[in-house]
Amino acid sequence: MRTVTVVGASLAGMYAARELRAQGFDGRLVVVGDEPHPPYDRPPLSKDFLTGRTDEDQLALTDPEETAELDAEWLLGVRARGLDARGRTVLLDDGRTVSTDGVVIATGAAARRLPGEDLAGVHTLRTLDDARALREELAQGPRRVVVIGGGFIGAETASSCAALGHAVTVVEAAPLPLVPQLGAEMAAVCAALHRRGGVHLVTGTGVAGLKGAAAGSRTTPEPEVAGPRNRPRYPRAVTGVELADGRTLPADIVIVGIGATPNTAWLAGSTLALHDGVLCDDGCVTGLPQVVAVGDVARVGGTRAEHWTSATEQPRVAVRNLLAGRTTETVRSMPYFWSDQYGARLQFAGRRHQSDTVRVVEGGIEAGAPGEGGLLALYERDGRTTAVLSVDRPRPFMRARRELTRNAEPVESVEPTAPATL
Structure with missing residues (x-):
């Protein structure tokens, strides 16, 4: 192969680029990323970055020396909009195309959002820009924060908000957070961490919708009427969360942590098999020649794992198989994850x-x-x-x-x- 294109300047994409060079690929290496930022580490976004203990420079996954050694073409701030497998071409949304011999799909996943009106004060936390906006709003004084979703992102974000002095409530539709991962017995033990951290936990009820009012009419200060400078300005701001059981929780900030959806829309016309991710065999190899997938977007051997370790371990096997042109090795790593809370x-x-x-x-x-x-x-x-x-x-x-x-x-x-x- 003369050219390999990594679509997604993510953790998995960065590790794939490293593996390509480490495993002897010395041709043209192109990395496409829809964010304008160089690859960065996401786990600190809900923890040390949100609380101000980590700055943006410390999130970087690479430094100028390594970037030079990789000798890659970085196409950042541009989104892939299609894959023409027959023509071996990646189509970009700015009209450019990248002719390529091999493709590593590492486009990750996007935070799920609640349906309904866009309101100021409503956040997701998936990207650096998300974290910047939330951190800026949290810095404007004590707020009533409602976190929707008691999974790892929701729990970590709630913990950070409580540490910053905000009044925090976590809403979880299941009887307990983290039951699928930990089972009911240990989920109950870990759920008690919310109580120990001074956070109110509401379980067993879903969210019916969000309430809003004209921007500027909220009871808490709103220096910038519709939110921080790097978020869209909306004419209405969130004032509460309406629960499925009829209760309403007052809120100045709402953080939606209800999971993520793999970024596969750009592949819709590519003939790749898609089902909650890109379907791959146990070696990250897809149904198209010289196309592999890694990280949050990849369903490897029937499983899609949104964990840091999967994003760092899969690229070695995927690149080996990509360069070999066939599946020669499979991923057999032990599932592992961690979370810092309270x-x-x-x-x-x-x-x-x-x-x-x-x-x-x-x-x-x-x-x-x-x-x-x-x-x-x-x-x-x-x-x-x-x-x-x-x-x-x-x-x-x-x-x-x-x-x-x-x-x-x-x-x-x-x-x-x-x-x-x-």
């Missing part, structure tokens, strides 16, 4: 099943929450450990994680698979 670090590794039993092997539970020294819990099934959860027990967790990894099916070579034809 001064506690949650870490989870493994594959939990709803029938697993949970056993706390270190630390304990006090008043329904993790004890002062945290806890380590093992998920078990048929006499073996399937997953491990830690709250502030990093060293025991790493030992348990290594044991899980040793017992997991390793990365292995497979019989070469010919690429599909168009």
Whole structure:
């Protein structure tokens, strides 16, 4: 291949670019990104960046020296609008085209939004610009903040807002946050972190809609009537969140954390198989020749994992298979994620099943929450450990994680698979 184009200047896209050079590709490397910013790390956006402990320079995933070594063409601030696989061309929304021999799809996912009127004071938190706007608004004085969604982004953002002195309520439609990831027993323990952090948790009811009023009529100060300078100005501002059970929560700021949708619309006419992401085999290889997908946009072997570790581990295998022109290696990494909430670090590794039993092997539970020294819990099934959860027990967790990894099916070579034809 003479040219490889990475579509998506994301974490996964950056790692793919690195792998291309590390694995010997010395041809033309093009990186397309819809944001104007060079690749940056997203996890701090809901934590240290939001609270002001981290600045933008510390988010960068690369430095000038590495950028020079990659010797890539960076097309930033431009969105891909199509993939012509037969003509080996990536179409851009500014009218340009990129002729290419190979494509790495790393376009990530976009935050889901609530239907209805656009109101000032309503935020999502997915991009650097999102975080800039929210941080600026939070800095304007104490606010009533409602976070819709008790997942990891919602919990981390609620924690940061509480640390900044705001009155925070988290609304979660499920009976408990994080039940799909942790199971009911440990989800209840981790949900208690909200209470310990001074945050009100409302569960078991959805959101019917948002209430708004003419900008400037809210009871709290609004120095810039329709929001911070880097957000659109709307004539109406949010005043409350109407719940499905009829209650209304007053709100000056609403943060919507209800998940993300993979960015695949630009691929609609490409004949790629799309279903909640780009469908790939276990080696990140799609149904089109010399096209692979990685990160949040990729459904690898039937699973789409929106985790930092997936975005950093998949590119090595994907690039190897892209350069080989067929699937020669598969992704077999152990699922792992972490979350920082209310001064506690949650870490989870493994594959939990709803029938697993949970056993706390270190630390304990006090008043329904993790004890002062945290806890380590093992998920078990048929006499073996399937997953491990830690709250502030990093060293025991790493030992348990290594044991899980040793017992997991390793990365292995497979019989070469010919690429599909168009």
